[in-house]
Amino acid sequence: MNSEENKKPVLELKDIKKSFGDNHVLKGFSLTLHEGENLVIMGKSGSGKSVMVKCIVGLIQPDSGSIRIKDQDIITMGQKELDFLRTEIGYLFQGSALYDSMTVRENLEFPLRRHKDKIKDFKGTEASVHEALKSVGLLDAIDRMPAELSGGMQRRVALARALILKPKIIMYDEPTTGLDPITANEIIQLMRSIQKEYNTSSLIITHDVDCARVISNRMILLVDGINYAEGTFEELSNSNDPQTRAFFKN
């Protein structure tokens, strides 16, 4: 904990509130993600985890609060600056969200069209695509369409796409949901190896206790739109609070 806190924060959310009509989803949620840290957010379905991540990448505007990525407030920034800052963030969507009219190669080339200048020592589009696919072990699938891939393979391609701009922060929205235990474990191992290889900070939303145990440095439980509990996996899983413990029952 202390070693993490000494590191520089790369992402800070303060008192984020978001409502949809009468439905108050986030009621003052805060978090800090440090450099190189894996922060897991757990919460029940509908507790606002995905809304929170979408607020971070600017897909949803929060009603109040502040979101700072690398010391820049994303709520007040213009569209161009936001688009540029987004290249610092990789996002793995729950359903992979691969462009189904494009091949795997085109899916990976897509983010490079506008932002290849941003990559340090850029070796060309082809080389970048190959490197990203190699890191997820799917170089053979380069010319296949997303529909021809299994769920696990799609998730890995989506991960390669999230990595292609060499982001500093990666958001994982339910990375193992809908996958069989073996494939889920492959994805978890891949997430770990990517963090080592690319030295990224990760924000992981998951229901998967095994995933949280393996990957988390720190965890936050999101209940009723607020930070309910915070700590390491061991601290939270051994908590005396019944609601906290309920998350860790298989």
Added chain:
Amino acid sequence: MSKPNSFLDRTKSFFAEIGDMTFFVGRFFRELFSKPFEFRELLRQCYNMGNRSLFLVIVTGFILGLVFTLQSRPTLMQFGAESWMPSMISLSIVREIGPVIIALICAGRIGSGIGAEIGSMRVTEQIDAMEVSGTNPFKYLVVTRILAVTLMLPLLVILGDAVALVGSAIVENLKGGVSYTLYFNQVFDALKFSDVFPATVKTFFFGFAIGLMGTYKGYNCAKGTVGVGEASNSAVVYTSMLLFIIDFIAVFVTDIFYTL
């Protein structure tokens, strides 16, 4: 009690949708002239929409010409006016029937395709993924598609009109023994600039309407597969209605312009 409320709600949501659509059109024009321009995607869409609608337009146009001539022939014969056939058919097809029928066909073929494609991209978070990767999805998906249909529909209508006239000429040749040369000489004598120009101009508006409704319904698609179906379906229904409204306005304006 519930009826007035539901009527009020429907009226409110109707005007809210008109407002949303106005913003959507405004955003289209704003994004159209701002950099970066998505030329590659525009060309790809032009090719897709033009090329993939070609067969349908040719078949529809040909049958339209055949049927229209076959149906009109007996009536004109009753008055001994068969010789008017080429001019009557060409004016009807070029001024009105060709553009409207081809536009309706394209509303079904292109409009529903756009609605379903963008709608499914919305519900599977592909549009969000595009936005997160730093690409403006409105510019990439919406602007290119609206522009592509606006540019391609006039070409498809011209092709459809030409094929319809060929169909008509074949019937005239087989039934009335009219030579192809004579038929097309009469067609070109009958058609004036004032017939062709307004009819062509209105097809740009037809194309814009098809692209607009397809992209609007798809982009604002509700969650789930039901939403995709509704987006596709309502894109066709609203476009068809809009086409007739545009046609009425176009005919009305043309009439005022040429009677001045």
